[in-house]
Amino acid sequence: MTTNPAISTSVDPEEVAYFERLADRWWDADGPFWPLHRLNGFRVAYIRERLGGVLGQVDDRARPLAGLRLLDIGCGGGILSEALARLGAEVVGIDVAEKNIRVAALHAERAGLAIDYRLVTAEALAASGATFDAVLNMEVVEHVDDLPGFLAACGRLVRPGGAMVVATINRTPLAYLIAILGAERVLRWLPVGTHHYRKLVRPAEVVAGLGVGFAERHRIGVRVNPLDRSFHYTRFLSVNYMMLFQKAAV
Numbered sequence: 001m002t003t004n005p006a007i008s009t010s011v012d013p014e015e016v017a018y019f020e021r022l023a024d025r026w027w028d029a030d031g032p033f034w035p036l037h038r039l040n041g042f043r044v045a046y047i048r049e050r051l052g053g054v055l056g057q058v059d060d061r062a063r064p065l066a067g068l069r070l071l072d073i074g075c076g077g078g079i080l081s082e083a084l085a086r087l088g089a090e091v092v093g094i095d096v097a098e099k100n101i102r103v104a105a106l107h108a109e110r111a112g113l114a115i116d117y118r119l120v121t122a123e124a125l126a127a128s129g130a131t132f133d134a135v136l137n138m139e140v141v142e143h144v145d146d147l148p149g150f151l152a153a154c155g156r157l158v159r160p161g162g163a164m165v166v167a168t169i170n171r172t173p174l175a176y177l178i179a180i181l182g183a184e185r186v187l188r189w190l191p192v193g194t195h196h197y198r199k200l201v202r203p204a205e206v207v208a209g210l211g212v213g214f215a216e217r218h219r220i221g222v223r224v225n226p227l228d229r230s231f232h233y234t235r236f237l238s239v240n241y242m243m244l245f246q247k248a249a250v
Helices: 013-025 034-055 079-086 098-111 122-127 147-156 173-186 203-210
Strands: 069-073 090-095 116-119 132-138 158-169 214-225 230-234 240-247
Touching: 034 079, 034 132, 034 158, 034 214, 034 230, 034 240, 069 079, 079 090, 079 098, 079 132, 090 098, 098 116, 122 147, 147 158, 147 203, 158 203, 158 214, 203 214, 203 240
Parallel strands: 069 090, 069 132, 090 116, 132 158
Antiparallel strands: 158 240, 214 230, 214 240
């Protein structure tokens, strides 16, 4: 399913054009999105464990997310959406780059996965009254323009008692050295221009953007081993981090 995204102050046209140019490479595990392919298993394990902790465990080990309706914001080519669908979740994936949605829908169809992909903004989807058991903002908030407005819209998309997971890069000098200078310009792990320091997001800004209706349940740092490109948890949130929030029940 596709709809035209509503005009939104959180959408950065330059960011949309950037990812449109790369859309054909989403499923090339050795291409420009290889860090997301490597990171995906790591973040899916976090989502699986932490959502189970706040929303309730499912006995089915093969499909531990069965019965949950999840929203993958900024789904790109569907790397995360497909992994969640394989774990039993009902997944809606949204993006503001039309080419990303086309790539994601085609790949899911070929894989035999029923994923609802939509070309729509978080703001427009929230205005429709849609809600989800959990909203996933994985490597998205550092690409929007109006962070408070975007997070407020995302918060409305979470049902009462539901959860939100945010993964992003901290705005610190160390993050600039590692995630921008190191990953983009020295190691060339990411295309130059993937991230902009001014748009990186501090944990306190995520908390403030979601407001008093959300309680923080967990936060953890993420580090990458440059030798084998593996991801690990760390107590330091100075570079990459993930946070889990739960919305107050009515």
